[in-house]
Amino acid sequence: MIKQSLMIRQSVLVILSIFWPILTFSQFLGPKVTADFNQSNNIRQYLCKVASDITHNSLKDINDLTSWEAVREERHKQFLEMLGLQGKPFGGKRSPLNVTKTGTIQRKGYRIEKLYYESLPGLYVPANLYIPDGIKKPVPAILYVCGHAHTQKHNYQAHAKSFAENGFVCLIIETIQRGEVKGEHLGQESNGWFHWYSRGYNPAGVEVWNGIRGLDLLSAMPEVDKNNMGVTGISGGGSQSWYLPAADPRIKAAAAVAGASSLEGQIAQKTIDDHCDCMMPINTYGIDFSDIGALIAPRPFMIAQPDRDLYYSIEAVHTLYDKTKRIYSVYGRPENLIMKDATGGHSYGSKEELRPEILAFFIKELKGKNVKPEALGKIDTTKELSEEELKAYVNGVPKDDGTKTIQDSFVELATPPVIETIDQLDSYRSEVKTFLKEKTFGAFPNEPHPLDMRLDFISSSKSGNERKDYSFVSEEGWRLKVSLQTGQPTDKNRPLLVVLKNPNEERYESPSLTAGLQEKMIVAYFEARGIGDTGWSPSQQWHIRRAAAWTGRTIASMRVYDVLRCLKAVRTIPGVDSSNINILAHGELAAIAPYAALLDGNVKTLLLKDSPETQNMPSDPTGKGEAIEMLNCLRVTDLAQVAGLQFPNELVIIGNQPKTYEWTENLFKNLDRPDAYKIVQKASQW
Helix, strand or coil: CHHHHHHHHHHHHHHHHHHHHHHHHHHHHCCCECCCCCCCCCHHHHHHHHHHHHHHHCCCCCCCHHHHHHHHHHHHHHHHHHCCCCCCCCCCCCCCCCCEEEEEEEECCEEEEEEEEEEECCEEEEEEEEEECCCCCCEEEEEEECCCCCCCCCCCHHHHHHHHHCCCEEEEECCCCCCCCCCCCCHHHHHCCCHHHHHCCCHHHHHHHHHHHHHHHHHCCCCEEEEEEEEEEECHHHHHHHHHHHHCCCEEEEEEECCCCCHHHHHHCCHHHHCCHHHCCCCCCCCCHHHHHHHHCCCCEEEEEECCCCCCCHHHHHHHHHHHHHHHHHCCCHHHEEEEEECCCCCCCCCCCHHHHHHHHHHHHHHCCCCCHHHHCCCCCCCCCCCCCCCCCCCCCCCCCCHHHHHHCCCCCCCCCCCCCHHHHHHHHHHHHHHHHHHCCCCCCCCCCCCCCEEEEEEECCCCCEEEEEEEEEECCEEEEEEEEEECCCCCCEEEEEEECCCCCCCCHHHHHCCCCCCCCEEEEECCCECHHHECCHHHHHHHHHHHHHCCCCHHHHHHHHHHHHHHHHCCCCCEEEEEEEEEEEHHHHHCHHHHHHHHCCEEEEEEECCCCCCCCCCCCCCCCCCCCCCCHHHCCCHHHHHHCCCCCEEEEECCCCHHHHHHHHHHHHCCCHHHEEEECCHHHC
């Protein structure tokens, strides 16, 4: 027994003799040496949780009517902004509609007027107007908003016909995507136009504005009772049937068919992957569709949904209904929110059972008559008239029609400002930072997670140079690595250069950029999320870019946050001069570094190589291109201007200067700091 005890003591002494130097060294440094990673570092898991949090926190802060009315006006304003409608004349004078009628078709009991109107100067909307015969006093009207069917008002004509036969004026309008003129809805979905996120542009905003102008047209008609107008549609028209009544209080009742579900369902079930870009606004303020539904309350609203829809699970739609019901209840009108289920796929039900339900709903809410759906009989769903017969542009499309290019002008973008004084620069910097924090980086955590800084690995070369790998928690779910090449130990604090590594870069790509600098300073290589150890499959990039944006963030904005957290982390490392932190970034991450430097405010030198010229450019349609989009950023600034806000600290361009950076170079010259703006061929020349 004594012999066994001595053997155990000797083993412990041997273990201590091996590990004591490392243990004491790690205690001197602060963090413990460990290889324990307790964060998932999984982008799908992270986005699913974020989406779930948004869904379950939606309207959670509303306890009574007073608390809702205190925020309703602001949330309505935010909603319009997320559609890109800021600056549109909601309260002021609007441009003339210039309605042009191009023909009339008389049918039994009603006539169809073929027409188009100008919702904005040069933006035309082809439409058919169904007017019942024998109108002696104004009657209710329905705006039917088309979904994604290729033949638009031709495909959905049975709906307009049914409304007209039941005494409603019905205006059916085409989308900018399909129909007589084919514009763009599928910017990010198909074309790689992820810079739409940076522009703050969403085609849903154009459709909403076209619909609002359609209501203007109806309101001006002597046949229409403008106090009794409704809206309805399916699919893309279904989402519009959420947006329009939330945006415009003139809509008394709305019925949305297969147009929305909870964000949690969309992301977790990946139904987002089958959706057009118009199916979710630019989610600047992290909302769910229940927040949109709340803006409709307490007006009558029907949510109609089939139970085998490819695009929305019935369970996720019921979640949305339950969340929205909260606001109808605080108004004391829970009966005004109606949920109607149907059997079948993405349709009005396998037996068209939702059509009579919707017709009966509008007869009750706009005409004040109670009619049972089954009493309406079978609704004719045939397409009686051809696409050619219903055509509005019988004499050709107007020469100045801007449908195909409206995405380039609908949202006003920033232009490089003229800055001649330090005061002007300071004012511009303040404006940009304020905007970005609210409208681009609003998804940054309100309370930063503890860094939980750890030293994970130490090595020493024969020459005595040391490498130290640290990890820290950037955000809940993400533990990221920063590797320091510290050189030989010294008692003096040394400057530090943080090198931002790129996705899929070659093994020695980043170290080759720092050749000749390790003798002068500590060099740290940092991998933000999605890079290196936390990387994801390139095949997932398309989904991640879209899903992230729907939750109010982008890959680029998440990486900006990671870099900010990295800067905070490295300033706590012994041996680092926290007042002399520099950043070097190249390629894709050269679009991240300027934003991080701006928000940090204490980066001594910013070095950029092969920076993208602008964030206002398309990407690869597969989603595998540089993920540099950030929500709304182009409404206030662009890369060259953000880099210029490094002034008066040093900005170094490695290699060729992007053309857009001529503005930046001139800024430093005009403000008498030309020496702080350098163009060098390699980093060691800095």
